[in-house]
Amino acid sequence: MIEPYLRQFDAFAANGGSTSPAWLQQRRAAAIESFRRSGLPSTKDEDWRFTSVAPISRGDFSKSPEPSRVSLAELEPYLFGQPDWPRLVFVNGIFDPGLSTEHPRQTSLRRGLDTAPADLEPHIGRHGPTDTTPFSSLNLALAKDGAWIRIPAGVVEPAPIHLLFVTTPEASDAGVHSRSVIVVEAKARAQFVESYLTLRGAPRHLTNTVIEMSIGEGAWVEHSRIQRESEAGFHIGLTHVDQSADSHYRSFSLAMGASLARHDLQTRLNAPEAEALLYGLYLGNRDQLVDNHTSIFHDHPRCRSWEVYKGILDDRAHGVFNGKIFVTPLAQQTDAKQTNRALLLSDTARVDTKPQLEIFADDVKCTHGATVGQLDPMWAFYLRSRGIPADQAHRMMVAAFAAEVLDEIASEPVREALRGVVAQRLDRLG
Amino acid sequence: MALLVIKDLRAAIDEKEILKGINLTVDAGQVHAIMGPNGSGKSTLVQVIAGHPGYQVTSGEIWFKGQNLLDLEPEERAQAGVFLAFQYPVEIPGVTNAYFLRAAYNEQRKARGLEEVDPIDFLDLLEARLRLVEWGPEIMQRAVNSGFSGGEKKRNEILQMAVLEPTLALLDETDSGLDIDALRIVAQGVNALRRPDNAFVLVTHYQRLLNHIVPDVVHVLADGQIVRSGGKELALELEARGYDWTTERAATAGAAR
């Protein structure tokens, strides 16, 4: 059902949205038109073949969340023990300046649009139609707020910048659309941590979030995305990254929340010698569906991409991994490697994994490997023969499987904290 | 005093009987060597003692320190003091040697009602054991056996044995594929750990290990049965004459019965 969203857009365009700059109004109108034409995706769409969004389509998330406030004390467990890191906090999609450490170049999208909209014009909704999804179009039409960060040329950010997207029960049955823009200019260096979490309960809501990032020449970005929202809710996210020459982007994505979670990660290597390293870990239990779609576009020569995604699925959980790598005829001497491994802990868990390599250059090194398996019983016997009890042996092996990607998290406090979070979650799985 | 008593042990895998009535007694303080042709059931025997869940034990008993091991889980057997050095040690990517060994050590202590040791104290203990196998501390940060050479894997088994100090150590071809130095290190590990209250069972194809570790008893296992037992001279005789003569006799003995 898309009519409620079209009505939601009309209402938004009539009041709040009407004050935004003309260029944004146009982009929003085009986006809702695109959404009207596509509708919500179905399993007939190739990109959604294994991921039925029927539970979202059947519902109506066209309502905006009720306002809600959270305290710093409630956020504390999610700050990786680093309360001093700069942070931008959004509660049910709305910026909370009281919880945030705002400054002119690290603020909310809404404030940016109010004060200097021209700065945002080149960056919002700029990616082409092949990089959009029905949800990202809906997001562009409806998103009211999000983060707006600009790291000026040559600046080295001393600490990770933490974006927290918090939902609360006031978002029950509502849609939370946030859109963030991150611009890292030439030779700058920055780390971003992006957290999605739910406080005070398990609301059933639709999070529909987009990050648009552009990375300048020779710039260096590390990005950790941690999705641990309410297991009753739905989480749809899209991260789009544009990279300039000689830039370095390293991403880690942890998906463990929501009953249905989908993340599209697209990186475009738009100039020679850019490098993208994508690591991911997804955990599913009960009836969770966790979908990761990554796309890496090698459009220029001598770029490198390296990707490792791992999934651990128990009960009746369903994992989906789709890894696209496009190499255009211009992109000679591309070096691309993709690995996806899934561990199934029950007979009813399953995973659909599909590498999708489209290579149109001849002088390239592209490899991919996918494995789906169960724990090797020889591992268990080996550990047990040393005196380690069966259940602990099981936990050690599952944790070891996850460690290979967790170890790649650039920020040590995040890495340490997530090891704990994942271990705790895996204890519940085992 | 008997430390291990095996009575009429029969075991099968996938319906195929491999062990066909093993009787074996190992006293405290002894070293036994088990030799025998490929496929005769030597690894099966030691794996069944350690509790490998892939085998079906169809009859018999394995008495160790007053308990029938067949009633215990593999980890309980280890906690009781049984150690198996695998013929093919398993690679465990993602778990460091240090973490693995400390976990094993502490689990065994817990099971014996002792306090766990913290990482610092464990490091001290480890240092002495590493010296025994002539290894530096770097090896402890590598994933268990991951990418180890064949010889390094065997040496790692000896390190684990040295840390866990078992009462009954079963070494399954720990000498195979070792260079001369590694063989010496393995032998020196075993000899250093020998005590009047523990025992070793060495599965081997080669007399050369037995030059370094002198066995009290040598057995020949053929087609799932111990067909001959003797002193250390038996190993020399096997080296000189091969196995045929031992199995021929067994066949004759079987036919006469």
Ligand SMILES: Nc1ncnc2c1ncn2[C@@H]1O[C@H](COP(=O)(O)OP(=O)(O)OP(=O)(O)O)[C@@H](O)[C@H]1O
């Ligand atoms: N899964 C299995 N199914 C059928 N037969 C098996 C299986 N596993 C082992 N066997 C057989 O059991 C027999 C005994 O094997 P075992 O490994 O115990 O021999 P071994 O004496 O240790 O030999 P080696 O000296 O080569 O190490 C062999 O014939 C082997 O083929």
Ligand SMILES: [Mg+2]
């Ligand atoms: Mg063998």
